[in-house]
Amino acid sequence: MTIEEIIKKAEVKLTLNDSDKERIMRAFEFAKAAHGVQKRKSGDLYIEHPLMVAYGVAEMGLDASAIVAALLHDVCEDTTCAPETLEKNFGKDVLFLVDGVTKLDKIRFHGTEREAENLRKMFLAIAEDIRVVLIKLMDRRHNMKTLSSLPPEKQKRIALETLELYAPLAYRLGIGEIKGQLEDLAFPYVYPKEHEWLIEQVKDPLVLRQKYAERLIPLVKKELEAENIHYRDVHGRGKHLFSLYKKLLKYEMDINKIFDLVAVRVVVGTIEECYGALGVVHKLWRPMPGLVKDYIALPKPNGYRSIHTTVFGPEGRVTEFQIRTEEMHIQAEQGIAAHWAYSESKSGNIYRERQTVFADKKQLEWVNQLRDWQKEFRNPDEFIESLKIDFFKNRIFVLTPKGDVIDLPEGATPVDFAYQVHTDIGNQAAGARVNAKMVPLDHELHNGDVIEVITQKNKKPSSDWLKFVKTAGAKKRIQVALRETREAIAFSRRGGQMVELRLAIKDRIGLLKDVSEIVADFKINMKSITSETKNRLYPLIVIHAPFKNKEQLEKMMVKMKNITGVEEVSYTFIN
Numbered sequence: 001m002t003i004e005e006i007i008k009k010a011e012v013k014l015t016l017n018d019s020d021k022e023r024i025m026r027a028f029e030f031a032k033a034a035h036g037v038q039k040r041k042s043g044d045l046y047i048e049h050p051l052m053v054a055y056g057v058a059e060m061g062l063d064a065s066a067i068v069a070a071l072l073h074d075v076c077e078d079t080t081c082a083p084e085t086l087e088k089n090f091g092k093d094v095l096f097l098v099d100g101v102t103k104l105d106k107i108r109f110h111g112t113e114r115e116a117e118n119l120r121k122m123f124l125a126i127a128e129d130i131r132v133v134l135i136k137l138m139d140r141r142h143n144m145k146t147l148s149s150l151p152p153e154k155q156k157r158i159a160l161e162t163l164e165l166y167a168p169l170a171y172r173l174g175i176g177e178i179k180g181q182l183e184d185l186a187f188p189y190v191y192p193k194e195h196e197w198l199i200e201q202v203k204d205p206l207v208l209r210q211k212y213a214e215r216l217i218p219l220v221k222k223e224l225e226a227e228n229i230h231y232r233d234v235h236g237r238g239k240h241l242f243s244l245y246k247k248l249l250k251y252e253m254d255i256n257k258i259f260d261l262v263a264v265r266v267v268v269g270t271i272e273e274c275y276g277a278l279g280v281v282h283k284l285w286r287p288m289p290g291l292v293k294d295y296i297a298l299p300k301p302n303g304y305r306s307i308h309t310t311v312f313g314p315e316g317r318v319t320e321f322q323i324r325t326e327e328m329h330i331q332a333e334q335g336i337a338a339h340w341a342y343s344e345s346k347s348g349n350i351y352r353e354r355q356t357v358f359a360d361k362k363q364l365e366w367v368n369q370l371r372d373w374q375k376e377f378r379n380p381d382e383f384i385e386s387l388k389i390d391f392f393k394n395r396i397f398v399l400t401p402k403g404d405v406i407d408l409p410e411g412a413t414p415v416d417f418a419y420q421v422h423t424d425i426g427n428q429a430a431g432a433r434v435n436a437k438m439v440p441l442d443h444e445l446h447n448g449d450v451i452e453v454i455t456q457k458n459k460k461p462s463s464d465w466l467k468f469v470k471t472a473g474a475k476k477r478i479q480v481a482l483r484e485t486r487e488a489i490a491f492s493r494r495g496g497q498m499v500e501l502r503l504a505i506k507d508r509i510g511l512l513k514d515v516s517e518i519v520a521d522f523k524i525n526m527k528s529i530t531s532e533t534k535n536r537l538y539p540l541i542v543i544h545a546p547f548k549n550k551e552q553l554e555k556m557m558v559k560m561k562n563i564t565g566v567e568e569v570s571y572t573f574i575n
Contacts, residue, residue: 285313295307416470
């Protein structure tokens with residue numbers, strides 16, 4: 001890879017001026033000098049890595065600052081270069097991006113409290129400037145390509161992290177091609193036997209289906225031309241290996257049941273032509289009932305748009321077609337990056353006329369949900385487990401009666417849906433209609449279902465709901481509601497209750513005195529006060545004290561939260 005190739009690739013996607021080219025070239029020379037003769041574990045000169053990352057960033061169509069930051073992303077971490085030097089030579093914007101990527105480098109997906117905190121920071125970085133995470137994804141992709149040079153235990157850890165964190169993140173950002181590449185690169189390290197088996201199984205069927213798809217393409221082109229539909233491209237697309245493996249798990253590992261092992265993709269100019277092309281395909285071959293999916297009228301939560309249809313092709317062979325516009329095709333490959341850097345120009349070249357757009361609000365609504373939701377999960381194991389389920393599991397989308405789209409993990413129920421809409425609707429759920437039919441609350445929802453939740457005033461959640469809800473957010477809210485009910489009963493029966501108060505703090509002089517004064521103001525006699533510091537991001541002060549009623553407890557908690565240095569206040573009953 002050369003710097004000239006990177007600039008050439010960037011010029012295809014962007015209008016680079018002479019100043020941009022000079023900055024990119026200067027960043028390359030700076031990185032080359034900083035890394036010097038430094039080598040990676042693979043034996044390659046270190047400068048090869050930032051060059052490959054920068055090429056990926058240029059492919060995405062990100063701006064010159066992002067390409068410069070990609071070239072420099074390791075200089076502060078792996079050389080003697082100071083951040084101040086970077087800022088002086090390349091500006092605040094580049095330093096911000098390099099600093100963001102460096103922080104993400106420190107994430108390890110192991111479940112400790114500090115790592116959970118790092119994951120939180122990553123999602124804040126996504127919302128603040130999407131370029132940071134896109135550079136990181138390119139960094140991870142190249143690291144995965146050179147993973148074979150690392151020791152086996154590191155290979156497994158990094159590959160698993162890629163499979164559980166970075167590939168799903170790419171999917172949530174709508175970058176389907178990068179998601180597929182990351183999964184396929186991680187697959188042989190995480191599941192070596194399964195990977196080897198699949199390679200053997202898929203070899204012959206894949207070749208046969210590719211040849212079959214190639215025979216269909218001229219037929220489709222001819223009919224599109226006859227109908228005056230101007231196609232931009234018609235080609236066959238093979239399924240990514242790991243995606244195929246996941247699908248096989250659902251179909252008893254029978255490869256003959258996978259219809260989209262090779263799909264035919266039709267790229268046209270307009271949305272109207274998408275529906276015209278669908279008519280052409282259905283005119284040529286009979287569609288399979290229930291397998292026409294219109295993701296243009298109803299896009300996936302990550303912004304993906306296309307029409308999918310499965311037909312009985314020549315010789316009765318089942319074949320999938322994907323129909324989309326050129327703009328949809330670029331977005332399907334590059335997701336949020338397409339929103340960041342592209343707008344369609346009058347010349348018709350979708351890669352020209354750059355505009356500065358940071359995170360697309362609708363596409364990143366799930367990040368904002370996460371920012372609010374994550375505050376509920378202070379336990380790191382609980383946070384990471386719920387992250388995998390609520391945000392990275394395979395998704396479905398369902399509709400409210402008004403047509404609003406709600407994004408849920410596979411296997412979700414009407415109760416999960418209710419809590420996603422609003423906590424009060426979840427707490428008061430008494431029944432549900434799915435597609436206008438009454439269903440039990442543990443009914444499994446499917447893509448495109450229209451859900452209406454029937455509520456009942458003063459109703460409380462049932463502990464039985466915990467057996468079937470899928471989202472961690474719903475579980476947490478049910479547990480909170482059940483606990484509040486138990487607490488109200490406990491206070492009313494006993495006329496008082498011993499409570500353990502837990503204060504997460506940033507230690508400072510005088511903090512303990514402020515806490516003690518509030519307890520004294522409430523005329524409460526503390527039975528004990530201790531502290532916990534081991535393996536904690538914030539130290540804990542633990543107080544055991546009796547309270548007359550819940551109102552007294554809640555008032556004290558509000559006062560405690562207002563103390564400078566107190567980050568969080570929680571409590572449990574002591575039996």
